[in-house]
Amino acid sequence: EPIKPINTSLYMCDSKFHVDDLLRQYEDESKFGIIVMDGHSTLFSTVQGNVKTILQELTVDLPKKHGRGGQSSVRFARLRLEKRLNYIKKVAEIMNGIYLTDSKINVEGLILAGHSDFKNELKTCDVLDHKIREKIVKIVDVNYGGENGLNQAIELSEDVLKELKLSKEKNILKRFFEEMALDGKYCYSIKDTIQCLESGCIETLIVWENLSDKKDEEDFVDWISENYKEFGCELIFVTDKSAEGTQFVEAFGGIGGILRYKVEGINDFSDYESIDDNEIF
Numbered sequence: 341e342p343i344k345p346i347n348t349s350l351y352m353c354d355s356k357f358h359v360d361d362l363l364r365q366y367e368d369e370s371k372f373g374i375i376v377m378d379g380h381s382t383l384f385s386t387v388q389g390n391v392k393t394i395l396q397e398l399t400v401d402l403p404k405k406h407g408r409g410g411q412s413s414v415r416f417a418r419l420r421l422e423k424r425l426n427y428i429k430k431v432a433e434i435m436n437g438i439y440l441t442d443s444k445i446n447v448e449g450l451i452l453a454g455h456s457d458f459k460n461e462l463k464t465c466d467v468l469d470h471k472i473r474e475k476i477v478k479i480v481d482v483n484y485g486g487e488n489g490l491n492q493a494i495e496l497s498e499d500v501l502k503e504l505k506l507s508k509e510k511n512i513l514k515r516f517f518e519e520m521a522l523d524g525k526y527c528y529s530i531k532d533t534i535q536c537l538e539s540g541c542i543e544t545l546i547v548w549e550n551l552s553d554k555k556d557e558e559d560f561v562d563w564i565s566e567n568y569k570e571f572g573c574e575l576i577f578v579t580d581k582s583a584e585g586t587q588f589v590e591a592f593g594g595i596g597g598i599l600r601y602k603v604e605g606i607n608d609f610s611d612y613e614s615i616d617d618n619e620i621f
Contacts, residue, residue, distance in 0.1 A: 370448040370505050373439050373475075374497070375431070376482065376489040377454040377462060382431045383486055384438050386447060387494060387501070394487065395438055400427050428458065432467035439472055449477040449504050453493035455484070477504060512576050513584035516546060516598055528596035530560070532606040541599050542573040548585075548594030549577045573597070 371388040384396045403420045439447055450472060452459040459479055462468065478500045482492040494501075519526040525543075527536045536542045545568055551561050568575040580589045588594060 370501075370508060371446070372501060372504070373435075373447040373450040374490060374493050375435065375450065375452050375459075375462070376485060376493060377431060377452065377458045378456050378485040378489070379458065381485050382434075383490055384434060385490055392490065392494065394490070396434060397486070398431065398434060402427065428461050428465050429467045431462055432465045435472055436467075436469045439475075440469060443471075445471050445475050447475065448508065449500070450475045451493060451497050451500070452476060452479045453482045453489055453496075455482055455489075506579075506582055509576075509578045510582050510584050512544065512546060512598075513578060513582075513588055515544075516588070516596060517584070519598055525599035525602050526596065527599060527603065527606050528592040530593065530595055533595050533597055535606065536597055536599060536603060537568075537571040537573070539603070540572055541601060541603055542571060542597040543600045544574045544576060544598040545571075546576050546578060546588070546596050546598070548589050549579055551594045 371386050374385050374387055374392075376383040376385075379400070379402055381397060381399045383394060384398075385392055385394045387393075402423055403416065405417075405420070435450075439445060439450065452462060463473065463476055463479065478497055480493055480496045482489040482496070484492060516526060527533050527542070533542070533545070537545070545564070547561060547564060549561070552559060564575065578585050578588065580586045580594075588596070
């Protein structure tokens, strides 16, 4: 079942599934990696919006602490430590393979979870790529391993996940306001934004998630979600939960764009109130 209603229909007879409309539902959500590690297994996953994806699970059989004394206890302790270190290095190697694409980090942030000290040792492991280490935003203690531990880690990390999403939103709006201060590459209002979209000059399209502008019973947010790729731009949805977001909504109508180049003849703020919806579509 889709996480949001689908307002489009498609009928095609061919040999593949068409899921573009489903995939678009997740494009405005930041993706995070969560690793749940204990002495029995490690689970590698991503969380994007309400969707969690288990990417891989590694199981391990580490030797338990030996109760015997004498010389054998030293040997068993050494073997146990070696296997423990090898396990941590293996987890770090898998993380490098999963969360890096073409040597670039592919998630907004990483969370390490577990109910032992493995997670802390993993963060300092020299095998772990520095790009991944720099993206570790939280380490949490959970009572379980596997998927149950993942669910608990998500609950315990809600604060940092929301904070990172809000930080990304504030950064993009800061860029927008900087362009305005420079009288540079920006546009706002539905009319001017559509004009810039059609000319292909928008690099980043910024839309308030609750923007409502209906035409022929079609919601503008749904329309732009389905069609923005045709204009070759990135789409960023923002909220009004930050000072920047509130200013963007109240002063500029909740829609605007950062342009590839400056366009003359747009951004007349006095025209915003008199926009005729029939001129847009």
